[in-house]
Amino acid sequence: MEQVAGPLVPKKIQSYYQTPRPHPWRPTMGYENIELNPLPSQPVTNALMEPCTSPKGMATDPIRFPNLVTGFERNPAHAARTALYTRYTPYEWAQSQISNFNEADTNRNYSENLRSDAIKLMRLTDETTSSGQRDSGRRLGERITDTTFWRNEVATEMEKLTQETNLLQEAKRRVDKAIQDCEAPLHIAQECLYHREHRQGIDLVHDQPEQYLLKEVENLKTCQSKLSKLRQSLMDQLRNNRxxxxxxxxxxxxxxxxxxxxxxxxxxxxxSRGINYYGGIEKYDTTLSVPDTWSEHSNRITSKSQSERSNSAQLRTDADNMINACANEIWNSWNNTNSALARRSTETLEAKNKLQMHLHKIQQEIFDVEKSIELLRKAIMDKSNPLKVAHSRLEARSHRRDIELCKDTAQVRLVQEVNDIGDTIESLHRKLQEAESQHQQLLMTRSNLETDLNIKVNTLFIDREKCLSMRKSFPVTLMVKY
Structure with missing residues (x-):
C-alpha cells in the first residue's frame, strides 16, 4: 500500500481539495482528510513591520499598523491638532475595563470547559482506541487459532491422502505386473495350440486338451481385459488423488x-517498527470470502479428499481381489490343461503300445504267410513230376495197338490220377492266390499300422515333449496375495 505523501496543504480547487498523489488502486477523490501543522509562533516586532526588513521572497507587502491615538499614519503635528477630540470619559474607561474583564472571565471559563471536555474526549478516545485494539488483537488470536486448526486438519488429511496415493501406486504396479505375467501363460497356450496343429492324420481331433487350451487362451485374454480396465480406473483415481x-x-x-x-x-x-499511514486502506476491500464460506471451503476439500481416499481404498481392495481371482482362474485352467494333456498322452501311449503289439503280430503273420506261400509254391512244383509221370504213362499207353487199347482199370486210374493231380494243383493255385492276396492285405495293414504308429509317435512327441515340457512349471510367481 502506498503511503500518502505530498505538501501539507493540498491544492484547493473551487470548494474542495484535490488528492495530492492519486493511488493506483482507487480513483482520484475530490476531498481528503488532512492534518494542519501550525506555524511556529514568533513575536511581532517593529523590525518585522518595516518594508526593508520583510522576509525574503514574500509576495505581499508587510503589515503596517496605524497610530493608536489618531488611527492614521504617524505624524506628530497631526496628533497634536486632534488630541482634544479623541479623549474618553472615566466611565467609559471603567466600563471598557469591566467589559474586558468579563470577556476575559467568559473566555477563560469557556477555555477551561473546553480543556476539560478535551481531556475527557481524549481519555474516552484513548479507552475506545485501546479497547478496539485489544478486541482486534483478540479476534486476530481467535482467527490464528481457527486457521491453525484447519491447517492441521488439512495437513493431516493430506498426509493420509499421500499414504493412500502411495498404496494406490503400489496396487497399480501389481496390476501392471499381473497384466505382464499373463503374457507368458498366453504365449505358452498359443504355442501349444500351434504345435498341436502339426498333428497328422486321424490325430487331428478336437480333443479335450485342445478345448482346455482354447478355454485357457480365452480366460487369459479375459483376465487381461479386466486388468486393463482396472488399470485405467486406477490411473483415473490416481489423477483424482493428485x-x-x-x-x-x-x-x-x-x-x-x-x-x-x-x-x-x-x-x-x-x-512496533514499520507501522505507517495508508490513506483509504479501510475503503479497499480485498476479501473474497466470509467465515462461513472460508470454513466451508476447507471442509469441502477435506471431504473431497476423504471421498477420494475411500474410493482409492475400495479400488485397492478390488484390485487385490481381481488379481487373486484371475490368478486362481489362470492356475485352474493351467492345471486342467496339463491334466488333459497328460491323460491324452497316456491314451496316445496306450494306443501306440497296442499298435506296436498288433504290428508285431502282423509282421509275424506276414512272415508265416510268406512261408506258406513258399510251401504252396513248392507243393505246386512238387506236383509237376507226378503229373509228368501220369502224362507219360498215358502217352506211352496210347501207343498200344489194336485191341490192346483197352480202357482197363490202369487206364482209368491213370486218367483219374491226372485229373486228381490237376485238381490238386488247381486247389493249390487257388490257395496260393488267396495266400498272396492275404499277404498283400497284411502288407497294407502293416503299412497302415506303421503310418498310424508314426502318427501316434508324432502326437505323443508333440503332447509330451513339446507341450508338457513347456508346462512343467507355472511361469507366474508371486501373483496370488495371501
Missing part, C-alpha cells in the same frame, strides 16, 4: 501464509 492433493497443498500454503501474516499483525503494537 488433484485433491494439489488443492490440499494449495490450501495449506495459503493458511500458513495467512497464519504468518496474522501472527505479525497480532504481535504488532503502537511501538
Amino acid at each position: 488433484a485433491a492433493q494439489h488443492e490440499l497443498e494449495t490450501d495449506i500454503k495459503s493458511k500458513e501464509s495467512a497464519i504468518g501474516i496474522d501472527s505479525v499483525c497480532h504481535q504488532m503494537n503502537n511501538f
Whole structure:
C-alpha cells in the first residue's frame, strides 16, 4: 500500500481539495482528510513591520499598523491638532475595563470547559482506541487459532491422502505386473495350440486338451481385459488423488501464509517498527470470502479428499481381489490343461503300445504267410513230376495197338490220377492266390499300422515333449496375495 505523501496543504480547487498523489488502486477523490501543522509562533516586532526588513521572497507587502491615538499614519503635528477630540470619559474607561474583564472571565471559563471536555474526549478516545485494539488483537488470536486448526486438519488429511496415493501406486504396479505375467501363460497356450496343429492324420481331433487350451487362451485374454480396465480406473483415481492433493497443498500454503501474516499483525503494537499511514486502506476491500464460506471451503476439500481416499481404498481392495481371482482362474485352467494333456498322452501311449503289439503280430503273420506261400509254391512244383509221370504213362499207353487199347482199370486210374493231380494243383493255385492276396492285405495293414504308429509317435512327441515340457512349471510367481 502506498503511503500518502505530498505538501501539507493540498491544492484547493473551487470548494474542495484535490488528492495530492492519486493511488493506483482507487480513483482520484475530490476531498481528503488532512492534518494542519501550525506555524511556529514568533513575536511581532517593529523590525518585522518595516518594508526593508520583510522576509525574503514574500509576495505581499508587510503589515503596517496605524497610530493608536489618531488611527492614521504617524505624524506628530497631526496628533497634536486632534488630541482634544479623541479623549474618553472615566466611565467609559471603567466600563471598557469591566467589559474586558468579563470577556476575559467568559473566555477563560469557556477555555477551561473546553480543556476539560478535551481531556475527557481524549481519555474516552484513548479507552475506545485501546479497547478496539485489544478486541482486534483478540479476534486476530481467535482467527490464528481457527486457521491453525484447519491447517492441521488439512495437513493431516493430506498426509493420509499421500499414504493412500502411495498404496494406490503400489496396487497399480501389481496390476501392471499381473497384466505382464499373463503374457507368458498366453504365449505358452498359443504355442501349444500351434504345435498341436502339426498333428497328422486321424490325430487331428478336437480333443479335450485342445478345448482346455482354447478355454485357457480365452480366460487369459479375459483376465487381461479386466486388468486393463482396472488399470485405467486406477490411473483415473490416481489423477483424482493428485488433484485433491494439489488443492490440499494449495490450501495449506495459503493458511500458513495467512497464519504468518496474522501472527505479525497480532504481535504488532503502537511501538512496533514499520507501522505507517495508508490513506483509504479501510475503503479497499480485498476479501473474497466470509467465515462461513472460508470454513466451508476447507471442509469441502477435506471431504473431497476423504471421498477420494475411500474410493482409492475400495479400488485397492478390488484390485487385490481381481488379481487373486484371475490368478486362481489362470492356475485352474493351467492345471486342467496339463491334466488333459497328460491323460491324452497316456491314451496316445496306450494306443501306440497296442499298435506296436498288433504290428508285431502282423509282421509275424506276414512272415508265416510268406512261408506258406513258399510251401504252396513248392507243393505246386512238387506236383509237376507226378503229373509228368501220369502224362507219360498215358502217352506211352496210347501207343498200344489194336485191341490192346483197352480202357482197363490202369487206364482209368491213370486218367483219374491226372485229373486228381490237376485238381490238386488247381486247389493249390487257388490257395496260393488267396495266400498272396492275404499277404498283400497284411502288407497294407502293416503299412497302415506303421503310418498310424508314426502318427501316434508324432502326437505323443508333440503332447509330451513339446507341450508338457513347456508346462512343467507355472511361469507366474508371486501373483496370488495371501
